[in-house]
Structures are given as C-alpha cells and as structure tokens.
Amino acid sequence: MSNKEDNFKEQFKQALISTAKVISEDYKIDIKKIDKDLTSKKIDFFDVTNLSNKNDFVRLRAETDSGALKKKFSNKEIFNKNLPNNPSCKSLYNIAEKIRYEILGGKMLKGVKKNLIENYNQKIISTHKGQLKNKEDVPVTEAFELYMLKKFLNLELNAVSSKMLSFWENDFTSSIDKHLDFLNKNLEDQDNYSLKFSEILQNMDVFNSSNDDNNEDDDQKDNEQENKSENDDENQSDGKKDENKQNETQTSLEAGFDLSDHQTDKQMEDSESLKEDTENVMQKTNSNNVDQEYKIFTTEFDEIAKAETLEDIKEAQRLRKSLDQQLVSFQDLITKLANKLQRQLLAKQNRAWEFDLEEGLLDSSKLTRIIMDPYNSLSFMKEKDLDFKDTIVTLLIDNSGSMRGRPITIAALCADILSRTLERCSVKVEVLGFTTKNWKGGKSREAWAKNDKPKSPGRLNDLRHIVYKGADTQWRQAKNNIGLMLKEGLLKENIDGEAISWAYNRIKKRGEERKILMVISDGAPVDDSTLSVNSGDFLEKHLKKIVKFIENKSDVEILAIGIGHDVSRYYDKAIKITDVHELGDVMISQLAGLFENKNKLH
Incomplete structure (x- = not known):
C-alpha cells in the first residue's frame, strides 16, 4: 500500500x-x-x-x-x-x-x-x-x-x-x-x-408454519455473538427477577401506572382487543388501577396524535405567524426572561471544561499560538458530563374550550419560551396537550346510547391527546406545532386525570435522572357528557388521586401553573398567573427551585 x-x-x-x-x-x-x-x-x-x-x-x-x-x-x-x-x-x-x-x-x-x-x-x-x-x-x-x-x-x-x-x-x-x-x-x-x-x-x-425451525436456527446464529457476551449477567439476574416477579406485578396493579417492563406481550393483548392502540390500552388500564371507582365506557375512539397531523402546513405556518405577532410585544420581556433563567440554571451546573483535547469545540484562547507559530496544532475543549444535564421537563397543556383566547395564548407563550430557554441549558423539553375530539361525548356517547344507556358508565367522551414537541425534537423543528394551540376548533373538553396519567407514563420511560412534569391548566376538569351521567365530582376525584400518586409514590416531580385560577387544591406545588408578564419571576423562582433540590418534592 x-x-x-x-x-x-x-x-x-x-x-x-x-x-x-x-x-x-x-x-x-x-x-x-x-x-x-x-x-x-x-x-x-x-x-x-x-x-x-x-x-x-x-x-x-x-x-x-x-x-x-x-x-x-x-x-x-x-x-x-x-x-x-x-x-x-x-x-x-x-x-x-x-x-x-x-x-x-x-x-x-x-x-x-x-x-x-x-x-x-x-x-x-x-x-x-x-x-x-x-x-x-x-x-x-x-x-x-x-x-x-x-x-x-x-x-x-x-x-x-x-x-x-x-x-x-x-x-x-x-x-x-x-x-x-x-x-x-x-x-x-x-x-x-x-x-x-x-x-x-x-x-x-x-x-406458525414449518419454516419456524429453520428461522429459529437462523435467528440463534444471528444473535449468538451478542448472547454470549450477555449470558452471565442475565443468568445472575434471572433468579432475582423470578423471585420478585409476583411482588412487582402486585405493585403495578396497586399503582395503576405503566410498568410494562414487567408485562408480557400476552398480558397486554389480554387486557384489550387487538384493535385498540397500545397507548389507549395502557391509558385504560392505568386509570382503572389507580382509582377503582373511576370507569371508562370505551377507549375505542380515543386518539393520540402528533400536532402536525391535525392541520396542513399552511395553516400551521399561519397560526405560528399569529403567535409570533403576539410575541413581539413581549420581546424585551422574553429576552430578559430567557437570559435571566439561563444564567440561573447554568450557574447551578457548576460548568467544567476539559482542555487541550484533539477534538471537540475549538479553544479560541489558544489561537494566538497558531498565529505565532503555524506549526502548532489546534487545541480543542469540551464540557464535562454533569448530572444537571440529565434532566427532562414535560409541559402538559390544557387544550379545553375554557382556555380559548388569552389563556391558551399565554400557555402557548409559556411552552415556546420554556422550550427555547431550557434547550439552551441542555434540558430536554416535551410539549403535550390534552382535549377531546368532540363536544357532547362524540362516538363514545353514541355507542353508550346504542347500548341502552347503562347507569354510571364512567368517562363518556373521545379523548384526544396531542404531541406538540417530542423530548428529542429541537424547538426549531416543532415551533409551527406550538402555534397550533391557537386553533379554536381544537379546544373542547378537558379530562385532566387521564391526561396526566398518559404524560406520566411517557416521561417515566425516559432515561434521564431528573423528571419534571409541569401541568398548565385553567382549573377543574370538565366534560359535560361524562358529568351528566356520573357524580358531579367524578373527574375531579380521579384527578386528585392521580396527582397524589405521582406526588407521593414516584420519582417524577409535578408542578402546576394555573392560568387565571388557583389549582392548589389539586397539586401540592402550584402557582397562579394571570398574564404573561408574571411568567418571568414565577418561572425563574419555581424552576430554579426545582433544579436546586435534587430530592423528591413533598
């Protein structure tokens, strides 16, 4: 050569x-x-x-x-x-x-x-x-x-x-x-x-054919190298898994949240018909197990959608432009907020760097050496890995009809500002929304009527849970989605308990060490279809039980922001804002407090 x-x-x-x-x-x-x-x-x-x-x-x-x-x-x-x-x-x-x-x-x-x-x-x-x-x-x-x-x-x-x-x-x-x-x-x-x-x-x-044997041989051959390196660890852990399996299963039933690492595919299939989406199955199972009194008539018509599938690109861009126009009047405030919050959070990182590396970020302080002697090699640096970075924040936003107008605008501004700011601080942010597909119960209520209207049917509307921004998606890629919150036809009823259960299950599966769930709402859960055929506090009681479980028995820290309403009767850690001008001090004090204390909140 x-x-x-x-x-x-x-x-x-x-x-x-x-x-x-x-x-x-x-x-x-x-x-x-x-x-x-x-x-x-x-x-x-x-x-x-x-x-x-x-x-x-x-x-x-x-x-x-x-x-x-x-x-x-x-x-x-x-x-x-x-x-x-x-x-x-x-x-x-x-x-x-x-x-x-x-x-x-x-x-x-x-x-x-x-x-x-x-x-x-x-x-x-x-x-x-x-x-x-x-x-x-x-x-x-x-x-x-x-x-x-x-x-x-x-x-x-x-x-x-x-x-x-x-x-x-x-x-x-x-x-x-x-x-x-x-x-x-x-x-x-x-x-x-x-x-x-x-x-x-x-x-x-x-x-199920005779080809199984041949396929199995091929598969074992394909995975032989990987299994060989992992067998020892797996064999040691198998005994413990079997020993604890019964206790873990019981815990999952009592908790009511998705512990699917301890469930088999067959168990998931047995819980609902195969026609139901996986998340809907978990949604129903979770809600029933957390609160035995909480019932759901059907999950058949529920939907979990990405925001971009709900509207065409032109409409999403138009709504984003509308949001940007409203951001203009707050531009100075947003800049100050972003800079102040970023300084607060970065100060808590105790950032540290490694220097004189062969790759990474260019160390500009060493460039004078190159000017003086071109034969000197470039010097690079990179930031040390720190626990602070291992954090995710989920923003769960009420997309109900009562949020229409200024409240949903403030919520969209919150999501936009926090996504951008926390992203700069290496904190991942997920933005979710929750509403229903219809007023007056939709297809769920129609099915209930055709079934001779049984008494106390439980939740009786078609859920729509929305992913505006995934945790691993950059803000610039999802910014048009956030504008979709301003679409009036999207905002209908709000069933908070099941939405929080859904958001909890998503964040719980993440690998980050710190998990923070922030709920932005304007008050109590309301769905006329459900409440007309159940007790008046049916949805409210369920919300309280879900929140209490997360606050007392999980490693997810939960915080609520009430827009124009006090939501402290549902959440131990809750704050109220009436205008985006209040967002600055509230967000800085609350978020900085969360990041300051790495122990679970009580």
Whole structure:
C-alpha cells in the first residue's frame, strides 16, 4: 500500500470516528462494539484495510452512521422489553428497529439519509440469487428487509429483489399494511413502535408454519455473538427477577401506572382487543388501577396524535405567524426572561471544561499560538458530563374550550419560551396537550346510547391527546406545532386525570435522572357528557388521586401553573398567573427551585 493511499484511508477513518461521535452524541463510545446485532458478524467500523473500491467506502460509511444512530435513538431496555416471545420473530424485530432509527437519522441529517439509501440501493443492485422457485429459496429475513425498504424508505426494488419479496409479500402485507399509519406516526416513540411490531410479528401466520425451525436456527446464529457476551449477567439476574416477579406485578396493579417492563406481550393483548392502540390500552388500564371507582365506557375512539397531523402546513405556518405577532410585544420581556433563567440554571451546573483535547469545540484562547507559530496544532475543549444535564421537563397543556383566547395564548407563550430557554441549558423539553375530539361525548356517547344507556358508565367522551414537541425534537423543528394551540376548533373538553396519567407514563420511560412534569391548566376538569351521567365530582376525584400518586409514590416531580385560577387544591406545588408578564419571576423562582433540590418534592 502506498503512503498516499495509507494516509487517505487514515483520514477517512478519522472522519468516520468523528462523525459517529457527533451523531451518537457520545464522545466516549467504543464504536467497535456499538452494534453487535447489526448483522450476523461483529463489525469493526473502522477496519479500513480492505477498502478497495467505491462500494466499500459507501458500505462502511453507511454502517458507521447506522451504528451511531442506534446509539442515539435506540434504547436497549425498551428493545429487550418488547422482544417477541417467539424466537423466530426476533431477527425481523431487529430489522424493524434498525429501519426505525435509520429513518429518524435520515430526517435529522440529509447526508446520513443519502449514505444509507446509497448503501441499500447498492445492496439491491448487487443481489444475484440463483433459481428462485418458492419460499424455501428466499430466507424470510432477506424478504422482510426488502419489504421494510420498500414500505418505509420508499426504495425501488429491481427485478431480482422484487421476485425475492414476491414469495413473502402477501404474508407481510396482510399482517403489517393495516398498521403502517400507526407505525409511521410512532417512529419517535420506540416503545409504541416496537411493542406494536412485536405483536404483529407474533401473530403472523408465517411463524406458525414449518419454516419456524429453520428461522429459529437462523435467528440463534444471528444473535449468538451478542448472547454470549450477555449470558452471565442475565443468568445472575434471572433468579432475582423470578423471585420478585409476583411482588412487582402486585405493585403495578396497586399503582395503576405503566410498568410494562414487567408485562408480557400476552398480558397486554389480554387486557384489550387487538384493535385498540397500545397507548389507549395502557391509558385504560392505568386509570382503572389507580382509582377503582373511576370507569371508562370505551377507549375505542380515543386518539393520540402528533400536532402536525391535525392541520396542513399552511395553516400551521399561519397560526405560528399569529403567535409570533403576539410575541413581539413581549420581546424585551422574553429576552430578559430567557437570559435571566439561563444564567440561573447554568450557574447551578457548576460548568467544567476539559482542555487541550484533539477534538471537540475549538479553544479560541489558544489561537494566538497558531498565529505565532503555524506549526502548532489546534487545541480543542469540551464540557464535562454533569448530572444537571440529565434532566427532562414535560409541559402538559390544557387544550379545553375554557382556555380559548388569552389563556391558551399565554400557555402557548409559556411552552415556546420554556422550550427555547431550557434547550439552551441542555434540558430536554416535551410539549403535550390534552382535549377531546368532540363536544357532547362524540362516538363514545353514541355507542353508550346504542347500548341502552347503562347507569354510571364512567368517562363518556373521545379523548384526544396531542404531541406538540417530542423530548428529542429541537424547538426549531416543532415551533409551527406550538402555534397550533391557537386553533379554536381544537379546544373542547378537558379530562385532566387521564391526561396526566398518559404524560406520566411517557416521561417515566425516559432515561434521564431528573423528571419534571409541569401541568398548565385553567382549573377543574370538565366534560359535560361524562358529568351528566356520573357524580358531579367524578373527574375531579380521579384527578386528585392521580396527582397524589405521582406526588407521593414516584420519582417524577409535578408542578402546576394555573392560568387565571388557583389549582392548589389539586397539586401540592402550584402557582397562579394571570398574564404573561408574571411568567418571568414565577418561572425563574419555581424552576430554579426545582433544579436546586435534587430530592423528591413533598
């Protein structure tokens, strides 16, 4: 190998290393071990010695990107928790998860998307199968990957790969196509996505056939390397898991919140019909278990939607522009608030830096050395990892009709300001909303009427829970969604207890050490349809029980902001504001207080 070629490959290797660290946001990762189960072989991403043509470079670049995306977007605990019980499904489950985090990476960085698609296209073109007569000639894993590339990445298959897929396509289509909308909407929610895929795969007729044995052998071969390294730890923990399983199950029933790490797929399926979305199943189970007196007539018509699916882009941009116009009059206040809150929070970080590194942020204080002597190397620095950064804040906003006008504007301003400010301080923020799909009960009430109107039916309206901004989504990517709160037709009834249970379950699954749930509301829960056929305090009692559980028995810190109303009768830690001008001092004092005390609030 010539020195020139050697130098080029070394530069390429260093570029891969830097790219992987930036994408994964982990500067200490061992890239060689980043993705043991990407293929059946353990990959050394930076083995550049055998690169001989353009295709090799494309492949290595794509595999490195994919491994880094797995580190960033794929939670191993969630992956293992939802792993199918049927061993034959595991390879397909693996491929489905890989496609999920690669799609997210492609949305985040166009260059990454280009690398991945170029590699897949190259793989499709280079496929040269011999005679293809029936299913036995095509492994189900290869066919499934082609199906996923076609349906989720919209890749065009060539004649050979199309024929390979054709033997299995009807099986995949009949089982998966009806769930495509749900799966695409939940790409950012690994738990929902992987649980749904696990259910789909285990119910596929494919895995009840004689092919199971062969598929199981292939799957065991694929995962042999990974299992070998983990068996010791798992064997040691299995005994403890079995010993504590009964107690943990009982605790989950008493608590009423999602402890799905201790539930099997079969238990989830038994709790509701397969037609119900996973989150709706959990929603119903949670509410009933926390409060045995709280009933729900049906969850069939409930909806959990991303804000961008509720309106077209033009309308979202128009509403965002309207919000920006209202922000203008508060611009000075917002700037002062953002700077003051940022100073308060950053001061509590006790920030520390490492200097004289070979990569990271450029250390501008050392640039004079380069000017004086160009042969001096550049010096870089990076911030040390601190516990403070390991924090997430969920903003749960009441989207009821009573919030229409100034209250919802103030709530939207709160969400916008806090998202931007906390993001600057390396605190992740999720923005959620809750309302109902209809006035007067909607389809739930119609179903109740057709069922001879049983007495005390419980909650009797169709819920609509909205994700305005995911925790891992940057503010600039979600800012139009926040403007959608101003859409009047969206604001209907408010059933707070179930909404808080839903938000709690989302934040509880996050890996951050600090978890703060902030509820922004204008008072008591109200739904005329429900209250007309139940006791007058039916929703209010449920809200109080949900809040008390979180305050007393969980590691999630909960805080409420009442807009124009005192909500302290529901929350131990509650504040009231009547105008956005009050937001500054209130937010600074309350948030700074939360971050100052790392112990659970009482």
